[in-house]
Amino acid sequence: MNIEIQITNQPIQSRGLSEDYSAGAIAEFSGIVRDLENGEKISALEYEGYSPMAENEMRRILESLAEKFPCFAARVIHRIGIIPVGETAIYVCIAAEHRGEAFALLAEFMNRLKQDVPIWKRRGIVAAVYDRRQQRESSKTDAGRAPLQLNDALAEISSRCQPLPSVRIRLEESFGRVLRETVCAPEDLPPFDCSTRDGYATLQNDAAETFQIVDTIHAADWKPRQLKSREAVRVATGAPLPCENLRVVMQENVERDGDKIKIVRVENSENVRRRGEEIKAEQILLHAGNRINIGVSALLATAGCASPLVSPRLRVCHFTTGDEIVLPNQTPKPGQIRDSNSILIRGLLQNFSCDLRQKHLPENFEQAKSQIENLKSQVETANVILISGGASVGEKDFTRELLEWLGFEIIFSQINVRPGRPLIFGVNENRIAFGLPGNPLSHFVCFHLFVAAALVKLAGEAPKEFLRGRLVAKLENAPNPRETLWPAWLDSAGLHPLAWASSGNITCLTETNALIRIPVNRGSIDAGTEVEFLTI
Amino acid sequence: MRVLFFAQAKDAAETSELEMNISDDVGLEEIWEKIVAEKPKLAAFRKTTRLARNGEYADAKTKFSDDDEVALIPPVSGG
Numbered sequence: 001m002n003i004e005i006q007i008t009n010q011p012i013q014s015r016g017l018s019e020d021y022s023a024g025a026i027a028e029f030s031g032i033v034r035d036l037e038n039g040e041k042i043s044a045l046e047y048e049g050y051s052p053m054a055e056n057e058m059r060r061i062l063e064s065l066a067e068k069f070p071c072f073a074a075r076v077i078h079r080i081g082i083i084p085v086g087e088t089a090i091y092v093c094i095a096a097e098h099r100g101e102a103f104a105l106l107a108e109f110m111n112r113l114k115q116d117v118p119i120w121k122r123r124g125i126v127a128a129v130y131d132r133r134q135q136r137e138s139s140k141t142d143a144g145r146a147p148l149q150l151n152d153a154l155a156e157i158s159s160r161c162q163p164l165p166s167v168r169i170r171l172e173e174s175f176g177r178v179l180r181e182t183v184c185a186p187e188d189l190p191p192f193d194c195s196t197r198d199g200y201a202t203l204q205n206d207a208a209e210t211f212q213i214v215d216t217i218h219a220a221d222w223k224p225r226q227l228k229s230r231e232a233v234r235v236a237t238g239a240p241l242p243c244e245n246l247r248v249v250m251q252e253n254v255e256r257d258g259d260k261i262k263i264v265r266v267e268n269s270e271n272v273r274r275r276g277e278e279i280k281a282e283q284i285l286l287h288a289g290n291r292i293n294i295g296v297s298a299l300l301a302t303a304g305c306a307s308p309l310v311s312p313r314l315r316v317c318h319f320t321t322g323d324e325i326v327l328p329n330q331t332p333k334p335g336q337i338r339d340s341n342s343i344l345i346r347g348l349l350q351n352f353s354c355d356l357r358q359k360h361l362p363e364n365f366e367q368a369k370s371q372i373e374n375l376k377s378q379v380e381t382a383n384v385i386l387i388s389g390g391a392s393v394g395e396k397d398f399t400r401e402l403l404e405w406l407g408f409e410i411i412f413s414q415i416n417v418r419p420g421r422p423l424i425f426g427v428n429e430n431r432i433a434f435g436l437p438g439n440p441l442s443h444f445v446c447f448h449l450f451v452a453a454a455l456v457k458l459a460g461e462a463p464k465e466f467l468r469g470r471l472v473a474k475l476e477n478a479p480n481p482r483e484t485l486w487p488a489w490l491d492s493a494g495l496h497p498l499a500w501a502s503s504g505n506i507t508c509l510t511e512t513n514a515l516i517r518i519p520v521n522r523g524s525i526d527a528g529t530e531v532e533f534l535t536i
Numbered sequence: 537m538r539v540l541f542f543a544q545a546k547d548a549a550e551t552s553e554l555e556m557n558i559s560d561d562v563g564l565e566e567i568w569e570k571i572v573a574e575k576p577k578l579a580a581f582r583k584t585t586r587l588a589r590n591g592e593y594a595d596a597k598t599k600f601s602d603d604d605e606v607a608l609i610p611p612v613s614g615g
Contacts, residue, residue, distance in 0.1 A: 048542060048543055050542055050607055053591040053592070053607065054614070056591050056592065078615075114612065114613070114615050116593070117612055118609050120543035120612060120614065121613045121614075
């Protein structure tokens with residue numbers, strides 16, 4: 001048996017086996033740190049190991065078990081050090097010919113590991129202590145880091161997000177998912193020569209004027225026969241023609257007399273869709289990475305792909321923050337405003353096939369944490385966590401702390417882009433989180449630029465690219481040291497810059513369907529100038 | 537001989553390792569006695585804690601020498 005063992009103090013990210021064993025069964029086990037240890041609520045567990053001996057012991061156990069349960073390969077990764085709740089402490093993968101040996105070896109290995117392998121759970125770490133440790137650690141990762149440029153932030157996001165595992169589902173349920181397989185045509189389309197008119201089929205080059213009607217073919221009929229000169233077949237629109245090399249004369253262009261017809265007007269068109277005219281058998285119809293819209297789903301149906309392999313539905317948790325926010329159906333008190341970000345996120349996510357959970361958090365950090373505790377299972381299984389507001393550095397801005405408390409490593413917290421300088425991006429194994437600036441325009445721009453890029457990557461879709469287009473009107477802008485994304489309306493004439501004064505503006509959102517990208521320190525731009533933009 | 541302490545044994549010994557001099561061909565019981573002589577608190581661990589010699593569990597027949605690395609392995613709790 002091929003054995004691979006690793007003891008690490010880093011998060012366990014790789015999965016599966018490094019070689020292909022043509023196994024009939026692959027059994028995987030992940031041991032996860034729970035939030036209770038000896039009845040005490042914890043946020044992390046510290047493990048200690050005598051690593052060289054632990055590796056030897058694991059190898060010895062696996063070798064002895066392989067005599068009883070023959071398997072092809074085993075891979076074990078045990079993490080030690082401080083492991084946050086919800087993260088993997090041990091990962092085991094067994095490949096075997098059949099599931100029986102794989103399950104048996106895996107189960108027995110775990111039992112023996114817990115008896116003999118010198119690794120110890122040392123202590124549960126309660127939230128407060130853990131927070132401080134995390135803060136110290138995270139201060140290494142991004143504190144003092146200059147705000148990222150737009151392209152650098154996008155590159156970070158792209159490198160930290162990996163496509164989620166594919167699922168095979170019914171075509172009817174696949175709208176909005178991303179196709180994860182190449183789909184080829186199983187047969188020619190159309191599969192036979194067919195008539196595009198109600199009329200009479202004759203040989204293509206038959207110069208005769210009068211024809212004998214020898215058959216009638218409706219749309220669902222299949223009546224192959226070789227036509228001779230001066231013979232015609234009555235055909236309906238869509239009917240399969242009885243042989244190749246025929247034309248169809250529209251019924252309006254003949255005079256019929258019993259079972260004979262006479263052509264009275266000559267047409268240029270043959271009124272036939274030829275076999276394979278649109279698609280040849282085995283031709284590639286769709287590549288992986290296409291998002292399934294109505295047209296794509298119709299093509300999949302035509303290709304007989306009734307259960308496409310697609311991206312999974314994304315699980316998203318969205319939290320709004322700030323005591324100044326009231327629900328849209330409430331009247332704001334002095335100093336308060338209505339929440340527009342919840343509906344904005346709901347709308348923005350509609351194109352991404354998501355299961356969305358939304359919740360407003362109180363401004364008190366401890367209260368916010370206890371509200372999240374109530375949603376623990378949703379939060380822990382979410383692929384994406386979005387927090388609107390609280391991303392800045394004010395006294396009550398706790399988004400960063402909250403994400404760190406949830407075990408996220410903060411990759412960046414500031415971008416050199418306006419609107420939307422405070423943008424937090426964090427990762428926790430294969431989960432990601434964004435802290436979005438609360439102002440509506442910043443919120444909107446940051447979603448389209450950054451969150452959408454992450455969602456596209458997780459779904460396995462091709463990234464959206466900036467396009468080039470012309471300004472219809474002058475864009476009045478004061479030079480700014482930050483790259484600017486300017487709301488615009490795109491129509492057939494080109495790009496119309498929209499008026500906005502601050503990142504809190506909301507009226508321009510109703511018309512915005514594009515964002516114009518203005519380079520650093522570039523002032524006003526004249527009408528007719530070509531600029532970069534993103535369609536949204 | 538280098539002696540390594542882990543987990544609760546490390547807490548009790550208040551150190552993670554210790555240097556000891558022994559003569560060759562020493563048995564398990566003698567090693568324990570020497571360790572407890574150095575770290576009396578470890579006496580309580582004798583019933584539950586196994587010894588490892590150079591990364592393998594030792595038993596009653598194992599003979600130790602001065603070049604060995606010995607580890608005290610309290611009940612494990614990995615996974």
